[in-house]
Amino acid sequence: MSSIFSLTMLAESIRIAVPYACAAIGGVWAERAGVIQIGLEGILLTGAFTAVSVTHATHSPTLGLVAAIGAGIALSLGHGQLTERARVHAVISGIALNLLALAATRMGLRALYDSASNSPGIEAYRFGPTGATGGAMLLRVLADPVFFCALAAVAATPFVLRNTRFGLRVRAAGENPVATASVGISVTRVRLSALAVSGAICALGGAHLAYDQQRFESGMSAGRGFIALAAVVVSGWRAGRAALACLAFGVLEALQITLQDEVRKTAVGDLIQTLPYVATLLVLALAPRRAGAPEGLGKHAAE
Amino acid sequence: MRGPVMKIEDIAVRYGDCWSIRSATITLEPGVIHAILGENGAGKSTLLKAAVGFAPRVAGTVRIEGGAGAIGMVHQHFMLVSAFTALENLVLGNEPTGSFGRLDLAKARREAEALMEKTGLRVNLDARTSELAVGERQRLEILRVLYRGARAILLDEPTAVLSPLEAEELYTTLGVLAEGGATIAVVTHRMDEVIRFAGHVTIMRRGRTVLSRPIAAEERSDPKRLEDVLTRAIMGGEPPPETSPPALAQDAKVALSIEDLVLVDAGGKRVLDGLSLTVKKGEIVGIAGIEGNGQRELVRAAAGLEPGVAGSIVLDGARLPAVRSTEDLRKRRRAIAVVHEDRHADGLMLDASVGDNLVLGELGEIDGPGAEAALITRRIERFGVYPPEPARRAGELSGGNQQKVVVGRALDRIEASPERALVVLGQPTRGVDVGAASTIHGAIVKAAEKGLAVLVVSADLGELRRLSHRILVIHRGRIVAELPPTTSDDVIGRAMLGMEDA
Numbered sequence: 073m074s075s076i077f078s079l080t081m082l083a084e085s086i087r088i089a090v091p092y093a094c095a096a097i098g099g100v101w102a103e104r105a106g107v108i109q110i111g112l113e114g115i116l117l118t119g120a121f122t123a124v125s126v127t128h129a130t131h132s133p134t135l136g137l138v139a140a141i142g143a144g145i146a147l148s149l150g151h152g153q154l155t156e157r158a159r160v161h162a163v164i165s166g167i168a169l170n171l172l173a174l175a176a177t178r179m180g181l182r183a184l185y186d187s188a189s190n191s192p193g194i195e196a197y198r199f200g201p202t203g204a205t206g207g208a209m210l211l212r213v214l215a216d217p218v219f220f221c222a223l224a225a226v227a228a229t230p231f232v233l234r235n236t237r238f239g240l241r242v243r244a245a246g247e248n249p250v251a252t253a254s255v256g257i258s259v260t261r262v263r264l265s266a267l268a269v270s271g272a273i274c275a276l277g278g279a280h281l282a283y284d285q286q287r288f289e290s291g292m293s294a295g296r297g298f299i300a301l302a303a304v305v306v307s308g309w310r311a312g313r314a315a316l317a318c319l320a321f322g323v324l325e326a327l328q329i330t331l332q333d334e335v336r337k338t339a340v341g342d343l344i345q346t347l348p349y350v351a352t353l354l355v356l357a358l359a360p361r362r363a364g365a366p367e368g369l370g371k372h373a374a375e
Numbered sequence: 376m377r378g379p380v381m382k383i384e385d386i387a388v389r390y391g392d393c394w395s396i397r398s399a400t401i402t403l404e405p406g407v408i409h410a411i412l413g414e415n416g417a418g419k420s421t422l423l424k425a426a427v428g429f430a431p432r433v434a435g436t437v438r439i440e441g442g443a444g445a446i447g448m449v450h451q452h453f454m455l456v457s458a459f460t461a462l463e464n465l466v467l468g469n470e471p472t473g474s475f476g477r478l479d480l481a482k483a484r485r486e487a488e489a490l491m492e493k494t495g496l497r498v499n500l501d502a503r504t505s506e507l508a509v510g511e512r513q514r515l516e517i518l519r520v521l522y523r524g525a526r527a528i529l530l531d532e533p534t535a536v537l538s539p540l541e542a543e544e545l546y547t548t549l550g551v552l553a554e555g556g557a558t559i560a561v562v563t564h565r566m567d568e569v570i571r572f573a574g575h576v577t578i579m580r581r582g583r584t585v586l587s588r589p590i591a592a593e594e595r596s597d598p599k600r601l602e603d604v605l606t607r608a609i610m611g612g613e614p615p616p617e618t619s620p621p622a623l624a625q626d627a628k629v630a631l632s633i634e635d636l637v638l639v640d641a642g643g644k645r646v647l648d649g650l651s652l653t654v655k656k657g658e659i660v661g662i663a664g665i666e667g668n669g670q671r672e673l674v675r676a677a678a679g680l681e682p683g684v685a686g687s688i689v690l691d692g693a694r695l696p697a698v699r700s701t702e703d704l705r706k707r708r709r710a711i712a713v714v715h716e717d718r719h720a721d722g723l724m725l726d727a728s729v730g731d732n733l734v735l736g737e738l739g740e741i742d743g744p745g746a747e748a749a750l751i752t753r754r755i756e757r758f759g760v761y762p763p764e765p766a767r768r769a770g771e772l773s774g775g776n777q778q779k780v781v782v783g784r785a786l787d788r789i790e791a792s793p794e795r796a797l798v799v800l801g802q803p804t805r806g807v808d809v810g811a812a813s814t815i816h817g818a819i820v821k822a823a824e825k826g827l828a829v830l831v832v833s834a835d836l837g838e839l840r841r842l843s844h845r846i847l848v849i850h851r852g853r854i855v856a857e858l859p860p861t862t863s864d865d866v867i868g869r870a871m872l873g874m875e876d877a
Contacts, residue, residue: 236477237470244456244467251454255468367458
């Protein structure tokens with residue numbers, strides 16, 4: 073059991089938590105601005121695919137990262153155009169976004185690499201010491217540029233939302249779009265800007281996921297976008313708490329992996345695999361209902 | 376610094392196929408309070424909106440000459456973000472910032488403090504806006520307009536939500552601003568405010584400005600005559616007869632007896648705290664009080680919509696059982712008619728037709744579609760719902776006509792019920808014009824004449840005085856004073872604040 077309290081566990085937890093946290097921070101940006109965003113899953117997946125395919129073509133993970141962020145922004149703005157200008161219901165648009173991302177990445181896999189399941193391997197970032205000790209693993213996780221970007225996004229989000237003009241307007245648009253418009257602010261413009269930030273940060277998570285595996289696998293986001301959304305709700309739409317919830321999820325998943333190794337031969341193994349998800353359900357069921365939800369979520373400034 | 380002269384000439388505004396303003400001409404000059412009067416749907420609010428560019432103008436010109444500073448509007452429904460602090464709301468849209476777009480709230484606070492010092496409009500800047508009282512929120516709205524550098528302020532029915540004392544304070548502040556050279560326009564329904572405070576009055580009727588002139592000082596010495604002149608212009612004819620409560624028989628029996636009503640809200644606050652009162656058959660009892668002192672809960676308790684309420688409600692000698700099923704609720708509805716104070720939230724289905732709204736809640740009690748149509752037509756005619764089209768969407772009616780639908784439905788139904796006993800009305804004429812209010816008052820008096828006990832909750836002391844046999848003052852969930860309707864505003868106002876000497 074000593075393996076549970078080790079540097080390896082810590083490294084694993086953080087590594088696993090990053091894509092969740094990025095998606096959750098993306099969710100916070102969209103929803104604090106008043107746009108329901110269930111398309112985080114699709115943006116994660118698209119970010120992962122774009123990062124891998126560009127890195128594969130250019131041999132530059134940095135270009136891959138930039139391209140992933142660009143793709144995330146584009147998808148998120150597309151969602152915004154549909155919900156804010158065409159007034160499509162945000163749940164419909166979000167589902168469409170998820171389906172589109174799943175189909176498009178599959179088509180991309182087929183077209184570029186003639187595969188139904190995964191891309192060829194890529195050379196992602198390699199910083200930090202080699203070696204299999206827990207300390208070395210932790211240093212590798214922390215020295216990753218994508219992790220650094222994610223950490224910066226997590227740290228900056230609460231500050232920007234609370235202390236800047238942009239943040240104030242984003243919160244105003246999310247709480248009361250009618251009042252916001254009445255003081256001469258374009259709610260649509262504020263929401264689209266917030267969605268751009270949301271898409272960029274969420275796609276960062278996708279890139280992290282792909283670079284971690286050093287390749288793209290079909291459907292590799294595997295529901296992380298939805299778990300992230302649950303973290304947003306549980307946190308009461310607050311960035312710091314949402315990131316913490318994601319870290320807790322990372323710990324549970326790392327625990328699940330470790331425990332599974334130890335009890336692989338017994339029937340408990342399969343049960344243990346469900347641990348993070350059961351925990352999520354429990355927290356969701358016990359959390360106060362919709363506490364802290366932006367009042368103008370899904371509402372518009374004028375008919 | 377003087378405010379601008381706003382010349383609005385011959386403008387027309389249309390929403391869809393409905394003309395809101397056909398032809399309006401008004402010049403707003405700095406230095407006096409301009410009052411804009413008119414019936415519901417006459418186009419008063421639209422006139423203000425057209426002046427600031429919020430309404431789709433199809434003809435005419437709006438010219439703003441001389442003076443400096445912007446034009447600000449205080450909407451009837453406050454435009455504040457309730458989750459923000461007062462300070463955040465104050466700066467929204469006009470935020471002072473440092474480097475990298477950082478909010479400079481310290482600077483905003485200094486400016487706001489200076490502004491509050493200058494105008495006497497005080498607001499707790501650090502309080503969450505949702506926790507501010509209505510009057511405070513309104514002060515915040517006015518402060519925001521001033522903070523944005525406006526020298527012209529247009530207010531849409533600012534006193535509809537205020538207690539008499541707060542309204543008085545508001546006009547004092549507006550008067551000071553006007554004397555300082557600001558351009559001030561106020562839409563209102565309350566004649567007494569116009570007579571006491573306005574220096575210029577404009578009257579609109581059916582989308583046209585029919586009168587626009589200064590009020591001379593000597594006219595104020597004969598308020599009755601001025602009121603008569605203005606009312607004639609508003610109605611386009613004779614003013615309606617004054618209502619007065621019907622004679623009350625000496626030996627009238629007690630119809631309603633409420634004893635020791637207690638209701639604790641989710642936050643643990645006792646919103647009704649041992650409230651007791653009685654109403655006799657054929658008696659109209661008015662409830663005065665500052666908003667949020669338990670009026671809403673009293674109305675809801677009488678309707679059987681507050682299952683957590685303790686205490687007893689005795690009607691015609693029989694204690695009302697708690698409402699546990701829809702059958703209980705139906706039974707109660709046969710004896711009691713209720714008009715809730717928020718017609719949009721509790722009174723109407725805005726997306727349904729006027730006809731459906733007029734018979735709402737009577738499914739299964741009406742004998743076939745023919746009878747239903749006849750009932751709808753009768754109610755439209757009896758209460759003068761305008762336009763008299765059952766198929767029109769209720770949300771398209773003006774506020775006054777919506778209120779006629781809500782009150783008309785309740786009164787007409789209960790008068791036809793063999794078990795009728797009580798009518799409870801919350802703010803029956805809030806935001807309703809003179810003509811519609813007169814119709815509604817007439818119907819309330821008629822209900823009392825038919826032997827129903829009537830309980831009227833209202834923020835309009837004039838209304839309570841005209842209608843009631845007795846006025847009860849509610850404060851913190853209990854009745855603190857019982858006063859004759861001849862009592863002065865001052866005395867009622869002090870009782871509303873819970874002062875002992877009242």
